[in-house]
Amino acid sequence: MMKIDVNFFHHVCILALYGAAGVLTFVVAERLVYYALVGLRVRRLDAVINRGRAAGEQTFKRRDAITRAVAEYLDALGLTGITRARLEDLSMSQFIHVDAKIVARLWMLDTIVTAAPLLGLLGTILGIMDTFTALSSGGISDPAAVSRGIAAALLATAIGIGVALYGLLGHNLLHRLADDLKDSFKRLILGAEAYRVRSLGDANAKPVAAEAAPAVAA
Numbered sequence: 001m002m003k004i005d006v007n008f009f010h011h012v013c014i015l016a017l018y019g020a021a022g023v024l025t026f027v028v029a030e031r032l033v034y035y036a037l038v039g040l041r042v043r044r045l046d047a048v049i050n051r052g053r054a055a056g057e058q059t060f061k062r063r064d065a066i067t068r069a070v071a072e073y074l075d076a077l078g079l080t081g082i083t084r085a086r087l088e089d090l091s092m093s094q095f096i097h098v099d100a101k102i103v104a105r106l107w108m109l110d111t112i113v114t115a116a117p118l119l120g121l122l123g124t125i126l127g128i129m130d131t132f133t134a135l136s137s138g139g140i141s142d143p144a145a146v147s148r149g150i151a152a153a154l155l156a157t158a159i160g161i162g163v164a165l166y167g168l169l170g171h172n173l174l175h176r177l178a179d180d181l182k183d184s185f186k187r188l189i190l191g192a193e194a195y196r197v198r199s200l201g202d203a204n205a206k207p208v209a210a211e212a213a214p215a216v217a218a
Helices: 006-049 065-077 084-103 106-136 145-201
Strands: none
Touching: 006 065, 006 106, 006 145, 065 084, 065 145, 084 145, 106 145
16 A cells, blocks of 8 residues: 655645745735725725815826726716616626726635635644654654654644634735725715716716616625
8 A cells, every 4th residue: 555655745734834824925915005006096086076176187097997987987977868777787887897806816815714724734633643653663762752743743733723813814904995995986986977067067967867876786
């Protein structure tokens, strides 16, 4: 029967956990930078659409998902004969697109938070198996060496739990920021029609219908 090198796989588990920690760090840092940049542009849009500040030349020319979606919605409001149903469909389609852009790569955090403790436990089991295999074959006669072997095996569980906690904190922080950005997008869409009538000076830019506001996905 083929003999499995459990010590090798024990070290593979630990290296995989270090790699997961690196992926977490990259995703958290990249998303924080992205959210900060988009959040700054959203605040500028909010100041123009909901608080009446004059629009600058570049206000609606940014290429991030939210600015592009708001600009497209404002353009749609200016189309002749646009119906409330078409606007509702457009706003919902835009929300789906914006949501996908904002939560991109957050699934990695979910996966790592779930998998890291299990991977750490697997590494510990393999480490303990290696220690007892060496003990049963007479390769270890010092009780202190056995204790060191078990402590080294438990290191994998400790790393796995640490990585999971790190990922959980990053996951909760990023999801909170993502939800804030999505809520801001909804406010921008809901204020877009009044902004066009109030600020663009377009005589034809009348509310499409008085009975309902644009629908935005919950």
